[in-house]
Amino acid sequence: MGACAEPVIRLTKPLGIAALFVVAVLVLAPVLALISRAESGGVSAAVWPAIRFTLLQASLSALISVALAVPLAKALARRAFFGRGLMVSLLGAPFLLPSIVAVLGLLAIWGRSGVFSDMLAVVGLGPLDIYGLEGVLLAHVFFNLPLATRMLLQGWQAVPSEHYRLAAQLDLAPRAKFALFDMPVLRGAAPSALLVIFMLCMSSFAVVLALGGGPKASTIELAIYQALRFEFDLASAAQLAIVQLVVGLSAAALAFHFGKATRFGGGLGAPFQNWDTRRGPKLLDGAVLVLAALFVGLPLLAILAKGLAGLGALPSGLWGAFTVSLGVAAASTLLALGLSLVLARLIETSRRGGAIELFTLLLLATSPFVIGTGLFIIINPFASPFALALPITALVNAALALPLMLRIIRPALSRVRQDYGRLAEGLGLSGWARFRLLTFPQIRPELGFATGLAAALSMGDLGVITLFAPPDVQTLPLLMYRLMGSYQMEAAAGVGLVLVASSFGLFYLFDKGGRGAGA
Amino acid sequence: MKKFLFAAALSLPFGSVAAETLTVYTYDSFVTDWGPGPQIKAAFEAECDCTLQFVSAGDGAALLARLRLEGARTEADVALGLDNSLVEQARDIGIFAPLAAAPEGLALPVAWEDDTFVPYDWGYLAFVYDNTKLSDVPDSFEALAASDLRIVIQDPRSSTPGLGLVLWVKAAYGEEAGAIWQGLSDNIVTVTKGWSGAYGMFLEGEADMVLSYTTSPAYHLIAEDDATKSAAQFSEGHYMQVEVAAKLVSSDQQALADEFLAFITTDAFQTVIPETNWMYPATGAAVPEGFSGMINPAPVSGALTISDANRKAAVEEWVRALSQ
Numbered sequence: 001m002g003a004c005a006e007p008v009i010r011l012t013k014p015l016g017i018a019a020l021f022v023v024a025v026l027v028l029a030p031v032l033a034l035i036s037r038a039e040s041g042g043v044s045a046a047v048w049p050a051i052r053f054t055l056l057q058a059s060l061s062a063l064i065s066v067a068l069a070v071p072l073a074k075a076l077a078r079r080a081f082f083g084r085g086l087m088v089s090l091l092g093a094p095f096l097l098p099s100i101v102a103v104l105g106l107l108a109i110w111g112r113s114g115v116f117s118d119m120l121a122v123v124g125l126g127p128l129d130i131y132g133l134e135g136v137l138l139a140h141v142f143f144n145l146p147l148a149t150r151m152l153l154q155g156w157q158a159v160p161s162e163h164y165r166l167a168a169q170l171d172l173a174p175r176a177k178f179a180l181f182d183m184p185v186l187r188g189a190a191p192s193a194l195l196v197i198f199m200l201c202m203s204s205f206a207v208v209l210a211l212g213g214g215p216k217a218s219t220i221e222l223a224i225y226q227a228l229r230f231e232f233d234l235a236s237a238a239q240l241a242i243v244q245l246v247v248g249l250s251a252a253a254l255a256f257h258f259g260k261a262t263r264f265g266g267g268l269g270a271p272f273q274n275w276d277t278r279r280g281p282k283l284l285d286g287a288v289l290v291l292a293a294l295f296v297g298l299p300l301l302a303i304l305a306k307g308l309a310g311l312g313a314l315p316s317g318l319w320g321a322f323t324v325s326l327g328v329a330a331a332s333t334l335l336a337l338g339l340s341l342v343l344a345r346l347i348e349t350s351r352r353g354g355a356i357e358l359f360t361l362l363l364l365a366t367s368p369f370v371i372g373t374g375l376f377i378i379i380n381p382f383a384s385p386f387a388l389a390l391p392i393t394a395l396v397n398a399a400l401a402l403p404l405m406l407r408i409i410r411p412a413l414s415r416v417r418q419d420y421g422r423l424a425e426g427l428g429l430s431g432w433a434r435f436r437l438l439t440f441p442q443i444r445p446e447l448g449f450a451t452g453l454a455a456a457l458s459m460g461d462l463g464v465i466t467l468f469a470p471p472d473v474q475t476l477p478l479l480m481y482r483l484m485g486s487y488q489m490e491a492a493a494g495v496g497l498v499l500v501a502s503s504f505g506l507f508y509l510f511d512k513g514g515r516g517a518g519a
Numbered sequence: 520m521k522k523f524l525f526a527a528a529l530s531l532p533f534g535s536v537a538a539e540t541l542t543v544y545t546y547d548s549f550v551t552d553w554g555p556g557p558q559i560k561a562a563f564e565a566e567c568d569c570t571l572q573f574v575s576a577g578d579g580a581a582l583l584a585r586l587r588l589e590g591a592r593t594e595a596d597v598a599l600g601l602d603n604s605l606v607e608q609a610r611d612i613g614i615f616a617p618l619a620a621a622p623e624g625l626a627l628p629v630a631w632e633d634d635t636f637v638p639y640d641w642g643y644l645a646f647v648y649d650n651t652k653l654s655d656v657p658d659s660f661e662a663l664a665a666s667d668l669r670i671v672i673q674d675p676r677s678s679t680p681g682l683g684l685v686l687w688v689k690a691a692y693g694e695e696a697g698a699i700w701q702g703l704s705d706n707i708v709t710v711t712k713g714w715s716g717a718y719g720m721f722l723e724g725e726a727d728m729v730l731s732y733t734t735s736p737a738y739h740l741i742a743e744d745d746a747t748k749s750a751a752q753f754s755e756g757h758y759m760q761v762e763v764a765a766k767l768v769s770s771d772q773q774a775l776a777d778e779f780l781a782f783i784t785t786d787a788f789q790t791v792i793p794e795t796n797w798m799y800p801a802t803g804a805a806v807p808e809g810f811s812g813m814i815n816p817a818p819v820s821g822a823l824t825i826s827d828a829n830r831k832a833a834v835e836e837w838v839r840a841l842s843q
Contacts, residue, residue: 046835049842100716104723112669112708113724131709206712209674210720213709215838226676229577229584231831315552376588384594466577467585478547482575484715485548487738487797489722492715 016346019339020356026399027362030374031241037377038235043223050218051243057133057208057219058201061140062194068141069148069193070186072292075285076149077156078274085515087293088153089508091146092449093300096456096503098477099206100484101303101496106139106211108302115298135211140201146296148193151408154446155189156181158415159264161273168276184264191259192407198251199364199403202244220244224367234373241370248365252358307497310490318495321479322502325459328394328475329506332458336398337451340405344413347406357406364403371396372464386470393465393475394458401454408453412446413439448514452507459503476502540570541775543764544582544593546600548796550575555795562787569775578713579679579762583609586767590614596770597779599639603761603823604682604830606636611827615765619777622784626803627761628818636763639783640798643757643816644683645750646670646728647735653727659754660688663728664702671708671717671726675834678713680760682834684730687758689833690821696833700840707841733757733813738797741809749814756819762798 076088094102109115110130117127130138159181167177205221212218220240227237276282343360347353375392379385385392416439424430424438440447465475474482476499483492550556550573560571576585579600586593601609609615615635622637631638646663648656657663663670673681689696708726711717721729728751736748764783766776782788789804799806825833 046838100719103716104719107720107723107725111720111723111725129708135709206716209677209712210709210716214704214707215674215676215710215841218838222674222676229580230676230682232584232587317552373588380589380592385589386594466581470574481715482547482551483553484719485546485578485713486551486553487718487742488551488553489715489719 012342012345013349015342016350019343020346020360022339023343023360023363023399023402026371026396027245027359027366029378030366030371031238031245033374033377034234034238034241034370038233038238040235042233043236043239047220047223047240049216050220050223051247053217054202054219054221055247057136057140057217058198058204060133060137061144061201062197064137065141065144065148065197066152066190066193068145068292069152070190071285071288072145073149073152073156074182075288076153078276079282079285079289080274081289085512087289088150088515089511090300091149091296092452092456092507092511093146093500093504094143094296095147095453096460096507097143097303097500098460098480098496099204100210100481101500102139102143102299103207103210104306104493105299105303106142108306109298110135110138131211131213133212133217135213136208136217139207139211140197140204142296142299143207144197144200145292148197149292150449151193151196152185152189154408154412154449155185157445159185163264165273187258187260188411191255192411195251195255195361196364196404196407199248199361202247202365203367221367221369224369228369228373237370237373241367244365244367245362248362249358251365252361256354256358303493303500304497306493307500310492310494310497312494313488313491314494314498315479315483315488315491317474317479318476318498321474321476321495322498324390324473325475325477325499326502328390328397328465329455329458331391332394332397332401333451333455335394336401336405336454336458337447339398339402340409340450343402344406344410347410348413348417357410360406361403363399368396368400368461368464371399372467375464376467385468389465389468389470389473392468396464397458397461398454400461401457404457405450405454408446408450409443412443416442444516445514448510448512452510452514455510456503456507459506460499538568538570539772539775540572541567541596541772541779542572542574542594543597543599543779544574544576544586544595545598546578546582547575549573549600553795555791558791558795559788562791563779563782566782566787567775567778571779579605586614587612591769593767593769595767596772596776597764597766599764599783601636601763601765602679602683603759603763604679604686604825606633606763606824608827608830609765610635614768616768616770616773618766618780620781622780622801624784624802627801628759629823631761631823633763636765637780637783638761638763638801639788640792640796640801641759641761642798643733643759643818644680644687644730645733645735645752645757645814645816647721647731647748647750648728649747650749651747656749656751658752660691660699660703663706664699666706668706668727669708669725670703670706670728670730671720672710672730673714673717674710674712675837678711680714680730680732681710682830683758683760685833685837686825686830687819689836690758690819691755697836697840700837701843704841704843710841732760732797733816734793734797734799734810737793737807737809737813740812741794741807752814752816757816759818759823761801761823 107114110128112127203221205219208217208219224237224240227233347357376385379388420438424434465478480492480495548554556573563571576582579602582600583605586598617634625631627641657666672684675682675685688699692699717729718731733750736750739745739748766780770776784802786804789800789802792798792800793806793810
């Protein structure tokens with residue numbers, strides 16, 4: 001292995017720069033392509049309410065998700081119980097649901113004829129009406145509370161268990177422990193989680209429409225969709241895309257300003273033990289865990305029940321769609337993993353690391369419609385978009401997963417460098433050997449989680465395939481939407497279940513693999 | 520794996536190497552197992568000695584946007600699935616060629632004369648409800664607005680039936696359309712991105728009525744043996760959606776495209792429509808038994824098609840009325 005160490009070092013930097021170039025192309029080229037083809041048009045003042053509502057719902061969604069994730073992540077971090085591993089894994093599930101599946105699942109619980117409304121009816125109270133801002137927030141928290149929890153949980157798990165033992169020996173007051181452990185963990189992880197969720201909610205649109213109750217709840221993303229599809233007003237789509245990028249950039253700059261990673265130092269890797277034996281916190285943690293399990297679990301159960309009923313009506317194209325989806329997911333996951341590792345390394349070693357990371361995060365603020373249409377305009381003069389449909393879909397899916405992966409992997413890489421960097425250099429450990437012996441085992445949980453997310457996201461994303469799909473080629477999400485369009489709600493629910501199960505299966509495979517048998 | 524996928528994608532065959540291939544762009548639900556696509560492909564190929572290839576591109580509006588993006592390089596010979604709300608916009612772009620011959624045997628409720636677009640089916644928009652739960656059915660938009668019924672509709676900025684509803688109210692009430700929408704605002708549970716989201720929510724019991732078609736109950740009756748769905752008949756008349764097909768100027772299969780457009784108004788095409796697309800045939804072709812119980816309203820007065828500027832104005836009025 002020593003022989004290949006040197007070439008690896010020489011290669012990582014150019015590869016990182018190449019990856020950065022790919023990011024730059026994907027962020028900028030589609031917008032430029034739209035502008036180049038724009039004839040007339042442009043945004044009117046009518047777009048202001050949409051911008052306001054986008055900012056409002058995305059900020060609130062992020063704040064509520066992260067605020068609720070704090071007690072949940074803390075409870076998960078300090079309690080050991082039967083099924084904990086499964087619960088941590090299941091937290092990945094809502095994030096992977098196609099929006100329409102999630103909406104119908106949520107309505108089965110919270111809707112006007114959902115479980116809670118039925119229960120209220122027994123005591124003579126009217127049905128719940130969640131439509132409006134509250135419905136949008138409910139759905140976004142359902143999607144993102146689990147993601148925020150996982151991101152915060154990683155922060156807490158970076159605190160070596162020896163620290164807690166020492167704190168117990170010194171009999172530190174809860175307030176001191178909060179200041180020493182919890183506060184620094186939150187300072188490191190919360191801004192990152194807030195930022196990612198803000199950006200994800202900013203480009204949400206089908207969910208906002210379905211639960212928003214009317215045109216008062218319009219987002220920039222809807223305006224982009226309308227401009228590209230109904231009006232064919234490329235100028236206004238490009239302008240709106242730039243608004244999204246500016247908002248995204250400001251949010252990212254804000255998060256970078258407030259975020260501050262804390263070094264807890266390395267531990268011996270002993271398993272966590274809870275030294276706090278008081279009953280009050282234990283009961284509280286229990287209540288938090290049960291409530292969270294219900295909040296996340298009930299809609300998932302509703303989706304499962306509906307899907308099982310539809311399994312009898314599965315359509316003929318299912319197997320083909322499954323294979324295509326899996327192939328695209330595999331390709332885009334490999335790509336995203338490679339890109340994120342070389343980019344993380346570039347960010348770690350470059351003096352302009354912060355700026356590079358900020359720029360990469362802009363991928364989260366780009367509209368999939370703009371990327372799809374932009375790439376289509378660029379490719380169409382040279383090649384048939386059909387022929388490139390699958391590679392393009394894989395590339396775009398990889399690009400959309402990239403910022404999320406970076407936010408998870410990059411802090412882990414910093415931690416390893418800070419904790420073990422000097423030791424490794426003293427031992428002359430470098431290149432591939434260093435990655436294999438030191439970095440990989442240390443960042444394995446984060447790598448597994450991030451890769452799982454990338455794979456599952458690619459599997460479940462409707463993405464740009466709609467624009468490029470050649471005849472006879474469809475992915476699972478595409479098949480599901482097509483079925484819903486021809487009254488086949490039951491078959492669509494069945495396909496939805498297959499889709500969710502395979503997305504979750506992929507996520508579980510990587511996530512569990514990363515956490516190892518013990519975690 | 521990546522390399523393999525790339526190679527596989529590059530070698531994707533565009534039909535087999537049959538004599539000639541006619542490429543028809545259409546919307547998603549047309550090409551599913553349950554849609555008209557498979558039967559129509561088989562029927563046309565039996566008489567044309569060619570390969571008919573359907574490419575699905577979202578819905579009608581997405582289809583038009585796709586053709587505009589592709590420009591002269593498009594592989595499409597025929598576009599099938601635009602509707603009357605898009606026809607004027609489509610004509611203005613100048614990518615569609617005039618028909619070789621006027622379509623034969625059209626039998627729409629209103630006269631259709633157009634030298635470019637052939638209608639292949641039509642339907643009336645209507646509010647659909649569950650007749651086991653709803654007895655006091657409104658018979659106009661005013662009655663609906665005065666009731667406390669809950670409806671779910673589609674967004675005119677992202678959905679063709681949603682746009683149709685806005686044009687329906689506009690055609691029926693003109694200057695008063697904004698006031699009607701304000702009256703309806705407390706009846707609207709929510710506005711979805713597309714038809715399937717709204718219909719799915721209605722079936723889950725989220726609303727008393729959903730914007731759909733007068734023929735929707737026929738689907739439940741024929742395919743599911745379920746007679747619980749009905750459509751409400753409105754005294755203002757109903758908005759008519761006419762779905763059309765046309766030939767691309769840039770097509771290198773002009774003769775074959777003409778042949779297909781003529782095939783559209785034959786029984787071989789038309790008899791497939793009712794039970795796959797759940798719309799009425801554009802000709803006098805027979806409809807199945809289950810369709811006879813459907814309501815048979817009058818079309819709302821006014822022109823079938825609409826200019827781009829008027830369409831935009833109507834949608835903006837809708838947004839304003841519901842944002843107050």
